[in-house]
Amino acid sequence: TLERTFSIIKPDATRRNLTGAINAKFEAAGLRIVAQKRIHLTKAQAGVFYAVHAERPFYDELCEFMASEPIVCQVLEGEGAIAKNREVMGATNPADAAAGTIRAEFAESVGENSVHGSDAPDTAAIEIAYFFSGLELVG
Ligand code: CMP
Numbered sequence: 001t002l003e004r005t006f007s008i009i010k011p012d013a014t015r016r017n018l019t020g021a022i023n024a025k026f027e028a029a030g031l032r033i034v035a036q037k038r039i040h041l042t043k044a045q046a047g048v049f050y051a052v053h054a055e056r057p058f059y060d061e062l063c064e065f066m067a068s069e070p071i072v073c074q075v076l077e078g079e080g081a082i083a084k085n086r087e088v089m090g091a092t093n094p095a096d097a098a099a100g101t102i103r104a105e106f107a108e109s110v111g112e113n114s115v116h117g118s119d120a121p122d123t124a125a126i127e128i129a130y131f132f133s134g135l136e137l138v139g
Contacts, residue, residue, distance in 0.1 A: 003081040004034070004137070005118045006127035011069035012112035014038070019072050022115060025102050026076055029088045034139045035075040035132050043067040049130060058111060065111060073131045076117075077139055082124055085117040 009022050023033060041049075046066035053059050076085055090101025094113060097104035107113040118124035128137075 002077065002079060003121070003124070004075050004077045004128060005082045005085045005124045006116075006131070007074040007076050007085060007118075008066075008116040009072040009074070010112065010114055010116060011065060011071060012108050013106060013114040014070050014072060016106075018106055018114065022102055022106065025088055026085070029078075029084055031076040031078045031081060031085060031088070032139075033074055034077045035137045036072060037131075037136075038070050038072045039131075040070045041067045049127070061111060075128055075132060075137055082118055082121065086119070089115050089117050 007026070009019055013019065013022060026033065043063050043066075046063040047054075047059075050059065050062055050066070053062065056062075078084055088102060090097030090103040090107075092103070092113060093110040094103045094107035095110075097107065102115050103113050107115075118127050
């Protein structure tokens with residue numbers, strides 16, 4: 001089924017000018033970028049986005065990092081987009097990511113891992129709504 005998923009190109013990747021290289025991977029996999037904007041989160045905004053991780057030991061570091069430099073947030077659309085995007089990203093820890101995936105090629109560490117992607121349909125809907133209005137989704 002045609003799905004939408006939420007994606008972030010993280011500060012470690014925007015800093016190294018990798019937005020285009022990462023988007024090329026998404027598009028080659030059949031994911032269509034139906035919304036995209038570059039923003040600079042505050043730490044508080046990053047904290048709301050990652051609220052599910054609030055009790056984790058890396059939460060403060062994660063929020064600090066996500067607010068350190070601009071990010072590119074996106075909505076990706078395609079057949080099975082959520083799973084497909086996770087496949088293209090590779091494992092969270094680049095040391096475990098399969099060859100050819102975004103994280104294998106570009107990520108610097110488990111924290112600075114270049115991209116975020118929604119893990120399920122309910123979280124995709126919540127994450128898309130946090131960053132985009134319906135008018136900004138152009139399928
Ligand atoms: P993401 O998919 O954006 O969702 C939560 C993020 O927490 C995850 O990607 C990682 O970048 C980050 N993360 C997970 N584990 C660790 C860790 N041990 N140390 C730092 N950051 C982590």
